[in-house]
Amino acid sequence: MAVETVKCDFKILILATISGGYAGADSVGQLHTDYPANVYVLPVVCPAMFPEDFYLRTFERGIDAILVMYSGTDCPYKGGAERTAVIINHVYPLMETRGIDTRRLRLAAICTVCTKPFLNEVIQMNHVLQEIGPVRQKRNVPVPV
Amino acid sequence: MPDKEPLPAEEIRIGVYTCQCGGNISDVVGCARVVKAAGELGNVVVSRTNLSLCSDAGQALIEADIKEKGVNRVVIGACAPSLHEQTFRGTVARAGLNPYFYNHVGIREQASWVHHDNPDGATAKAIRLMAAGVAKARLLEPLEPIRLKAQKHALVIGGGVAGLRAALDIARRGIKVTLIEKSPFLGGHMAQLEQVFPTGDGARDLLKALIQRVVSHANITLYTQAELVGVQGVVGDFTVQICQQSRGISDDRVTAVNVVAPANLPDEFNYGLTTRSVLYQPYPGCYPATPAIDWAHYEDGCLELNGEPLHLQNKPKTFDLAVGAVVVATGFRPYEPPIGEYGYGVLPEVITLPAFIRLLALAGEDERLEFNGRAVKNIAFVHCVGSRQLDGLNEPQPDGQVNDYCSRVCCTATLQATNELHQRYPAINVFDVYEDIRTYGRGHELYYNLASENRVRFLRFHDDELPEVLAAPAGEEHPALVWVTDYLTWGQSLELPVDLVVLAVGMMPNPVDDIIKLLKINAGSDRFLAEVHPKLRPVETAVPGVLLAGTAQGPMNIQESCAAASAAAAKVAVLLGQGYVELEPFVAIVNPALCDGSGECIKECCYEDAISMQPVMVNGTEKVTAVVCAANCAGCGVCVGACPNRAIDLQGWTLKQYEAMVDALAAEDLFALELA
Amino acid sequence: MKNLQVDALVVGGGIAGMQSALDLADQGFHVALVEKEASIGGKMISLSKVFPTLDCCSCITTPKMSAVAHHENITLLTYCEVVALEQNGASYRAQINKKPRYVNEESCTGCRLCEYACPLDLPSAFDMGLGAQRVIRVPFSTAVPQKAVLDIDNCILCGKCENVCPVADCIDFTQTAVTFEIHADAIVLATGFELTPTDAKAEYGGGKLRNVVDALTVERFLAPTGPYGHVLRPSDGKEPESIAYVQCAGSRDISLGVAYCSRICCMYAIKQAMLLSGALPLADITIYYMDIRTFGKGYEQFYQNARAMGIEFVRGKVARIHEDAAQNPVVRVEQIDDGSVVEREHDMVVLSVGMLPSYNPGLIYNVPVAADDGFVAQSAANISPCLTYQPGIFVAGTAAGPMDIVDSIVMAGAAAAETAAYLEERRAVGMAGNGRSPQTTSVKEVSYA
Numbered sequence A: 001m002a003v004e005t006v007k008c009d010f011k012i013l014i015l016a017t018i019s020g021g022y023a024g025a026d027s028v029g030q031l032h033t034d035y036p037a038n039v040y041v042l043p044v045v046c047p048a049m050f051p052e053d054f055y056l057r058t059f060e061r062g063i064d065a066i067l068v069m070y071s072g073t074d075c076p077y078k079g080g081a082e083r084t085a086v087i088i089n090h091v092y093p094l095m096e097t098r099g100i101d102t103r104r105l106r107l108a109a110i111c112t113v114c115t116k117p118f119l120n121e122v123i124q125m126n127h128v129l130q131e132i133g134p135v136r137q138k139r140n141v142p143v144p145v
Numbered sequence B: 001m002p003d004k005e006p007l008p009a010e011e012i013r014i015g016v017y018t019c020q021c022g023g024n025i026s027d028v029v030g031c032a033r034v035v036k037a038a039g040e041l042g043n044v045v046v047s048r049t050n051l052s053l054c055s056d057a058g059q060a061l062i063e064a065d066i067k068e069k070g071v072n073r074v075v076i077g078a079c080a081p082s083l084h085e086q087t088f089r090g091t092v093a094r095a096g097l098n099p100y101f102y103n104h105v106g107i108r109e110q111a112s113w114v115h116h117d118n119p120d121g122a123t124a125k126a127i128r129l130m131a132a133g134v135a136k137a138r139l140l141e142p143l144e145p146i147r148l149k150a151q152k153h154a155l156v157i158g159g160g161v162a163g164l165r166a167a168l169d170i171a172r173r174g175i176k177v178t179l180i181e182k183s184p185f186l187g188g189h190m191a192q193l194e195q196v197f198p199t200g201d202g203a204r205d206l207l208k209a210l211i212q213r214v215v216s217h218a219n220i221t222l223y224t225q226a227e228l229v230g231v232q233g234v235v236g237d238f239t240v241q242i243c244q245q246s247r248g249i250s251d252d253r254v255t256a257v258n259v260v261a262p263a264n265l266p267d268e269f270n271y272g273l274t275t276r277s278v279l280y281q282p283y284p285g286c287y288p289a290t291p292a293i294d295w296a297h298y299e300d301g302c303l304e305l306n307g308e309p310l311h312l313q314n315k316p317k318t319f320d321l322a323v324g325a326v327v328v329a330t331g332f333r334p335y336e337p338p339i340g341e342y343g344y345g346v347l348p349e350v351i352t353l354p355a356f357i358r359l360l361a362l363a364g365e366d367e368r369l370e371f372n373g374r375a376v377k378n379i380a381f382v383h384c385v386g387s388r389q390l391d392g393l394n395e396p397q398p399d400g401q402v403n404d405y406c407s408r409v410c411c412t413a414t415l416q417a418t419n420e421l422h423q424r425y426p427a428i429n430v431f432d433v434y435e436d437i438r439t440y441g442r443g444h445e446l447y448y449n450l451a452s453e454n455r456v457r458f459l460r461f462h463d464d465e466l467p468e469v470l471a472a473p474a475g476e477e478h479p480a481l482v483w484v485t486d487y488l489t490w491g492q493s494l495e496l497p498v499d500l501v502v503l504a505v506g507m508m509p510n511p512v513d514d515i516i517k518l519l520k521i522n523a524g525s526d527r528f529l530a531e532v533h534p535k536l537r538p539v540e541t542a543v544p545g546v547l548l549a550g551t552a553q554g555p556m557n558i559q560e561s562c563a564a565a566s567a568a569a570a571k572v573a574v575l576l577g578q579g580y581v582e583l584e585p586f587v588a589i590v591n592p593a594l595c596d597g598s599g600e601c602i603k604e605c606c607y608e609d610a611i612s613m614q615p616v617m618v619n620g621t622e623k624v625t626a627v628v629c630a631a632n633c634a635g636c637g638v639c640v641g642a643c644p645n646r647a648i649d650l651q652g653w654t655l656k657q658y659e660a661m662v663d664a665l666a667a668e669d670l671f672a673l674e675l676a
Numbered sequence C: 001m002k003n004l005q006v007d008a009l010v011v012g013g014g015i016a017g018m019q020s021a022l023d024l025a026d027q028g029f030h031v032a033l034v035e036k037e038a039s040i041g042g043k044m045i046s047l048s049k050v051f052p053t054l055d056c057c058s059c060i061t062t063p064k065m066s067a068v069a070h071h072e073n074i075t076l077l078t079y080c081e082v083v084a085l086e087q088n089g090a091s092y093r094a095q096i097n098k099k100p101r102y103v104n105e106e107s108c109t110g111c112r113l114c115e116y117a118c119p120l121d122l123p124s125a126f127d128m129g130l131g132a133q134r135v136i137r138v139p140f141s142t143a144v145p146q147k148a149v150l151d152i153d154n155c156i157l158c159g160k161c162e163n164v165c166p167v168a169d170c171i172d173f174t175q176t177a178v179t180f181e182i183h184a185d186a187i188v189l190a191t192g193f194e195l196t197p198t199d200a201k202a203e204y205g206g207g208k209l210r211n212v213v214d215a216l217t218v219e220r221f222l223a224p225t226g227p228y229g230h231v232l233r234p235s236d237g238k239e240p241e242s243i244a245y246v247q248c249a250g251s252r253d254i255s256l257g258v259a260y261c262s263r264i265c266c267m268y269a270i271k272q273a274m275l276l277s278g279a280l281p282l283a284d285i286t287i288y289y290m291d292i293r294t295f296g297k298g299y300e301q302f303y304q305n306a307r308a309m310g311i312e313f314v315r316g317k318v319a320r321i322h323e324d325a326a327q328n329p330v331v332r333v334e335q336i337d338d339g340s341v342v343e344r345e346h347d348m349v350v351l352s353v354g355m356l357p358s359y360n361p362g363l364i365y366n367v368p369v370a371a372d373d374g375f376v377a378q379s380a381a382n383i384s385p386c387l388t389y390q391p392g393i394f395v396a397g398t399a400a401g402p403m404d405i406v407d408s409i410v411m412a413g414a415a416a417a418e419t420a421a422y423l424e425e426r427r428a429v430g431m432a433g434n435g436r437s438p439q440t441t442s443v444k445e446v447s448y449a
């Protein structure tokens, strides 16, 4: 698998459903496929739990992009996928009014074996970030390694 | 829970453990650096790494820290939470701590295994993820599992050998079973077999004995012509809806019924080699013995009772059952080659192996084997039809994917057929065209050895040079030709003139999209139903209380189907035997002080009776707020995102915890954040 | 030791025995698990990563070992063997011999100070003789129980361990074997398998060629806990650049009296080839085979991945192996595709050895084995694969013939179901069981709509 080299000073947060995206990310790991290390996946039951302001707050804190990897039509919860889509649609105009590029937020359906789509999303978002830059100016703080 | 009065300040003492996973993590992630960084985070009193935390010694280490160092929150960075979250919950609980004072961070599948070429990046990422884990750990609450009454009753779907075996083993443990079978008769595909490998027993004799035990068991209720049409509820307490078609005619009247319509329907039991009537039985001795009406072909007037026309109607009956667990044993279907694959559907002399088994059975005591009115002298078997397909070399299936798996039974089943053929018709020349012979199981190799002794002529092809089946030129003695580039004769191109070509077709899962949807289970990329993990939980699906048995999960022979069915039965007995099940406490919870009773949560929640408005006492005054019913709450958190007041939250996954994690991930200076 | 009364006795603490014990104990039955070695885990605990998922093997096994050790319904008895069995009505009375560890199992803390102090190094049995082990030692890093054991035959009685042991009277050179009884209503045999000895086949060097190793040795090479932490060939410690696998080395070979297929070796060879090409990216890996038998769920895809990775698969039977002056093994292969016979030199050759029965329960348990393969005979192989010819005695895992971990675990679950049902039915008939399931009520009708 081709590995894209990217500058890792962007941070991408992935909110991934335990039944879908998070398991998909685990599958990518099981295949030992490399992707950029600027991606942080947090497991969520269903992203419908996040109200609009959660996303705005996350951008304000300096996360450059959010990928919401929900389970789409495979969502094990009734109404969860639809609700997630509704909330995300509400967030876009709010981002615009705050001057946050809406390309920083994406909703994608990822299932447990969606390894290629997972990688695609990660690579695409890195491309977008290279183009539009960080969400805000960063101080020069070394990574705590 | 957010905004609750903090408990009388118990000091939060976090233990952070970074597993090396025997090198799986430490080969890429600098574990020592993670330990050091995590050790500097606030509230962290212990930070360690270990070769294998899940080992007894690793777990003992954590227990000792809890007991001796007063660690009261545990964060573990290791493999995926799906593998060992439960293990470490147990560790924490054994040391006397609430098991939910523990947070698992995946740094193997999501760091060391995906950043091989970037150890620094992987290490930095692991540190961030661990810091987020610590941030969540500070906000963890003690939780208690929810204990629900469990119905001591299981539903088994599918009356093939796997379903029968599962039903019997569950019933033998004192648990009631309802077995539903879609067709009018029990037994599934095994009923269509004759002698079965590896024992040579008669398939229907074995089935008959098993069915006898099933139907005589007091705990089992059977419904044929029945299907699952609805599912509500959760493990321990599912309400399932079953729809059953009418049988048509009761036992006492059946002898007096006369079928007027000709018996010209293709008999599926014999794969269309024979025909049957609209009122039918697949084979003598079938169970139930009462013939069934084939409603798809029923027309008014086709039956008479005592000389009078009989008017029947299919009146499907739907009913509900309360069950604690569901076993899916919906089985397989033989691969049906598309028209033209190896001449199938084009040359009448090309049939599938299951059909050939019926052909042999129908031939009975005949002196010679006939097909299409001509004596069979030469016969060729072709292996791996519809199995082991390769992208680019084979035509994809209608869903665009090739069948890239081995069907496991067809090699031995083919050799068993050649052996039977040889025994009954020693004069027939048998060609066996294969890629690899997979007689892997106990006793299977003997079938291969016997076939060689019987002078079966083996020919071996390569997967990029598939054999071809063509019509022989008119006037030839044998109607079909099989072309093989044979690597047992060093790549010679050979032409086999034959009277019959038998395609050793593989297995496809029975189409069960409806069941997948209803039970919310998954199929894998091979379309068979998926288990959680082939070694840790081989017969369990991702949905608690839903188990798999037999070939619905993947190709298996009878023995393997029965073993899987019994293993599923053991899981059902574990689950329901106690009369209650314990669920994770990850449900919604309302903070009445913040709730204004507007009911936004109820509007969005899709689960019946999960949230309702009820009067509660808040600070001495009565007020109407949302109240969650834990047993009905699915724990999805849709309500959380809907509440304008942040009055409702998800236990174990609170918004505050996510915000804290985001802060840890986003912070430009991790340690400055800590000081803030 | 006190005598023990349990519902079921499980013999063998490999993956199959552990899983049977857990599935029974989780249903509320009391189980005694008897293991002849000083730790449970069986063969599986010494593997590196396991097909088809390539999980770390230890990560699958150690939690099960730990769960067995901690389960309130399981009594774990290591270093024990059943030496006699008596039928007592419908129950069994097993006489157990517990071998002396020379260490007090109750008080040992597993601190390993004794091991560090011991002056003698022996070839490590766990690491297939590759690494070293001390005379007194905790069997291996993830052993359960984490208790030291002393190998008295090699001990020089210097007393160094006793001096450093922090626990009073823990090391006891005078300990003797003890015997006690276990009374059980049912028994599960999960005694596992052995490997074809490397010296079985004279044509393959009869075990004398240094750079011809068996596959279990390679598992230790590849394991993170392994002896070298690297893949090095035994004769000179060189990194091998060319490695060959000889399939069916000990299986499907009438000359060895083993007509059957061992079922796991195709898959483990492919797995090891994939892991080796990760560890040694420059090495050429060749697999000589007759048929590739990747029949399990996801296995064929695994094989195709290996082909795509560039592992060379050669259809051919290896007739013999000899060694050149540099101790490089040379294999003589009859290539099936073109009928030619070639000799090819490799740096290291791995024998894909097969599975042999490890234990014959005929004498003590009166449970017959099959004449053709020596594994425990199954009395109803198709429908009830865990039944033996002895009522109340069941079989699980590779004791009933070659199988991989997935199949062993599934069969172990099935054995637990059979055993549990047997126990339940015996109770229902008031312990008057004769070992056969009681026939219940009269035949009842199916309900029709």
Ligand SMILES: Cc1cc2nc3c(=O)[nH]c(=O)nc-3n(C[C@H](O)[C@H](O)[C@H](O)COP(=O)(O)OP(=O)(O)OC[C@H]3O[C@@H](n4cnc5c(N)ncnc54)[C@H](O)[C@@H]3O)c2cc1C
Pocket: B157, B158, B159, B160, B161, B162, B163, B180, B181, B182, B183, B186, B187, B188, B189, B190, B193, B195, B196, B197, B198, B226, B227, B228, B329, B330, B331, B332, B333, B334, B353, B354, B357, B409, B413, B416, B510, B512, B515, B549, B550, B551, B552, B556, B557, B558, B559, B561, C382
């Ligand atoms: C040609 C051939 C030869 C074989 N020979 C041998 C042999 O010699 N030895 C051997 O060990 N194995 C043999 N096998 C394998 C053996 O047939 C299978 O292992 C076994 O039949 C699988 O049983 P099952 O219960 O899993 O599936 P099935 O037999 O397919 O049974 C599934 C049942 O579920 C029912 N069902 C499906 N969908 C639903 C639904 N939605 N609701 C309710 N019910 C439903 C079906 O009607 C069916 O009755 C052979 C297979 C083939 C193809």
Ligand SMILES: Cc1cc2nc3c(=O)[nH]c(=O)nc-3n(C[C@H](O)[C@H](O)[C@H](O)COP(=O)(O)OP(=O)(O)OC[C@H]3O[C@@H](n4cnc5c(N)ncnc54)[C@H](O)[C@@H]3O)c2cc1C
Pocket: C011, C012, C013, C014, C015, C016, C017, C034, C035, C036, C037, C040, C041, C042, C043, C044, C047, C049, C050, C051, C052, C080, C081, C082, C190, C191, C192, C193, C194, C195, C215, C216, C219, C264, C268, C271, C358, C359, C396, C397, C398, C399, C403, C404, C405, C406, C408
């Ligand atoms: C080189 C190699 C690589 C492999 N790789 C894989 C792989 O990647 N994936 C996979 O699925 N499978 C693999 N396997 C197969 C796997 O090892 C077996 O399927 C599995 O270990 C069988 O477990 P078991 O419990 O049946 O037997 P065992 O592991 O042999 O356990 C039997 C236990 O019983 C004990 N015992 C024996 N006799 C007695 C007695 N009389 N009294 C008391 N105790 C007794 C033994 O000491 C042992 O602990 C591999 C095998 C080998 C050899």
Ligand code: SF4
Pocket: B383, B384, B385, B387, B388, B405, B406, B407, B408, B409, B410, B411, B412, B436, B437, B438, B504, B506, C295
């Ligand atoms: S069992 Fe044999 S015929 Fe069937 S798919 Fe596998 S290799 Fe091909």
Ligand code: SF4
Pocket: C103, C107, C108, C109, C110, C111, C112, C113, C114, C115, C147, C148, C164, C165, C166, C167, C170, C171
């Ligand atoms: S020194 Fe004593 S306590 Fe420590 S492992 Fe050895 S025997 Fe056990």
Ligand code: SF4
Pocket: B440, C247, C248, C249, C251, C252, C260, C261, C262, C263, C264, C265, C266, C267, C291, C292, C293, C352, C354
């Ligand atoms: S599994 Fe493969 S190597 Fe092992 S005996 Fe069978 S065919 Fe030979």
